[in-house]
Amino acid sequence: MDVRSRGALAAALAALLVLAGCSGGGANGEGLGVDVGGVRGTPGAAGLRDPYFPKLGNGGYDVTHYALDLRYDPKRGRLDATAMITARATQDLSAFNLDLTGLTVAAASVDDAPAAVNRAGNELTLRPRNDIGKGETFRTKVTYAGVPATITDADGSQEGWLRTADGALALGQPAGSMAWFPGNHHPSDKATYDITLTVPAGTEAVANGVRTSERTANGRTTTVWHVAEPMASYLATVGVGQYETKVSATPSGLPVLTAADPTVAARSAPLLKRIPEILARQEENFGPYPFSAAGAIVERTGDAGYALETQTRPVFPLDALTPEILAHELAHQWFGNSVTPESWQDIWLSEGLAVYAEWLYAEDFEDFPARSSFEAAFAVDANWAFPPAEPPAAENLFDPPVYQRGAMVVHKIRERVGDETFYEILSGWPATHRHGNASTADFTEYVEETAGEDLDDVWDVWLYGDGKPDRPDE
Known part of the structure; x- marks a missing residue:
């Protein structure tokens, strides 16, 4: 989302x-x-x-x-x-x-x-x-x-x-x-x-x-x-x-079907054509695409108030169709759709990893390091209202900490374990829980087993800690 x-x-x-x-x-x-x-x-x-x-x-x-x-x-x-x-x-x-x-x-x-x-x-x-x-x-x-x-x-x-x-x-x-x-x-x-x-x-x-x-x-x-x-x-x-519908395929042959309201079809077409390219790069990062179809639905601005990762065919109002949000919703096919939260309390697992996919898009396609995205998110006070794994109430489940601070947790894992192990985690996690449900406890246990070390200091400060650390390197 x-x-x-x-x-x-x-x-x-x-x-x-x-x-x-x-x-x-x-x-x-x-x-x-x-x-x-x-x-x-x-x-x-x-x-x-x-x-x-x-x-x-x-x-x-x-x-x-x-x-x-x-x-x-x-x-x-x-x-x-x-x-x-x-x-x-x-x-x-x-x-x-x-x-x-x-x-x-x-x-x-x-x-x-x-x-x-x-x-x-x-x-x-x-x-x-x-x-x-x-x-x-x-x-x-x-x-x-x-x-x-x-x-x-x-x-x-x-x-x-x-x-x-x-x-x-x-x-x-x-x-x-x-x-x-x-x-x-x-x-x-x-x-x-x-x-x-x-x-x-x-x-x-x-x-x-x-x-x-x-x-x-x-x-x-x-x-x-x-x-x-x-x-x-x-x-x-x-x-x-x-709708104006178009059918294409990824390099691996995965069918891609897009449907766009005719009033927005021309404006959305250039970005929709990039779905096979973006998915191919995400497969390099996250492992094999977990479903038998892909695509998107694009509506007029105002027909929906937000983009949503509906399975195999995410939905976008035109004003939400940007390269970063497209990467976000496509990444949800691994994080949220194939590996689905065990309960709504675990929604940060979906949203934090999908935001990190935005940071990887910027890193992979725009030469903007994920560390820079991390530092920008660190500077925003709204991202520190509560720990991402412990929203205070249901009305906070889709607030900034779940998204941006959730992505910061992912980046701290990367910095702690190094890129080789990090990308092993990033592809191994959706493979281990493919088409199932998983909790925050499942994730932290998986990360520590894969990394071969205890990461309590990361969880205590970034996942569960109250308040903003003094420095982004803590």
């Missing part, structure tokens, strides 16, 4: 994300456990106790695949959709929750049998006909419709489903994806996706991954996108509009 302040998200989300009860049970799902076929289940938790957003996500199951069938009418702003969610139970389940804001649920089923449905706030609680045993794979179908919500955060930034002049754009960090599909919306539960988009003929519909088919009939065009590698739901995106 581009540098921005996201405002007081915690209070707003806490008010929205409330536990729903099921028919026949209490408000907290008590009394729902029944003995069916030898399995006596209990309800899955309505939140994963994330340190900053405790009600985000749901317990009791792990999603392995989302199949989303979305039919969108840009004129009315209406979405008619079906979500087919394949998951594995991590406990004996009598009921489970999905995160969904707004929209009307018409029907739900589990393994083709109708399921009882309750709504409370953003919690959709389903009670299957039979309890689900731990370790069992089950398929949930939810049919729903309505005008998806745009979620406005306390600082005025927006996520969720954003209407544009010719269509819509879906952005999900940290919780906006529940505005357009039901799911387990926490970074720790990653899944593969198939996204089918049906829109009026003549309108482009773009999503993550690889476009596998496109057909037009009866005045409607249906496009299918396949995401073969696990993806956190906040990284899912949909763009609907009159």
Whole structure:
């Protein structure tokens, strides 16, 4: 994500994300456990106790695949959709929750049998006909419709489903994806996706991954996108509009698809053409590109308030499309998208490393040493408001210390261990946790194991220390 302040998200989300009860049970799902076929289940938790957003996500199951069938009418702003969610139970389940804001649920089923449905706030609680045993794979179908919500955060930034002049754009960090599909919306539960988009003929519909088919009939065009590698739901995106699309490839043959609003296509084209070149250099620094597709979506200034690292196809408003921010969002494909934070507290791992990718871009392409970028960041007082690994509250998760001081931590590692070991860390970290989740503790342990030395002095001062050191060489 581009540098921005996201405002007081915690209070707003806490008010929205409330536990729903099921028919026949209490408000907290008590009394729902029944003995069916030898399995006596209990309800899955309505939140994963994330340190900053405790009600985000749901317990009791792990999603392995989302199949989303979305039919969108840009004129009315209406979405008619079906979500087919394949998951594995991590406990004996009598009921489970999905995160969904707004929209009307018409029907739900589990393994083709109708399921009882309750709504409370953003919690959709389903009670299957039979309890689900731990370790069992089950398929949930939810049919729903309505005008998806745009979620406005306390600082005025927006996520969720954003209407544009010719269509819509879906952005999900940290919780906006529940505005357009039901799911387990926490970074720790990653899944593969198939996204089918049906829109009026003549309108482009773009999503993550690889476009596998496109057909037009009866005045409607249906496009299918396949995401073969696990993806956190906040990284899912949909763009609907009159895009100009271009297809190219990297030197290694990786397909690159870009989509730009026609009013900004000419201005964005020169930089978008550089995506293969930038990715090739990032592969030298970070190791093999972790996905089967790459690209970008470019909207008009104002259609979105920030750039976002949506998986395989990051989103940029025109005013955020600079070489450095392009390098930042492309680097997120390794740091944040392939290696995803275990919880929102670990977001500095994504943003600090992505900012450092900006510094490496300046070093590699503009002959501006990373040390100079480090010194410039060191001089900015706003970067010292709090330690990057310990934001004081959810509204601070996207504040400057997470980005700039996070990058300073990375540079101090480089200075401490030397370039040879540093680049081993920079490529080995995403390889070790490829397509998984990782925490700050995982990172510090990995760095020390690779370096073969204790780096507590770096962590104590730069990662966890309060206040600004007297000198940048401390």
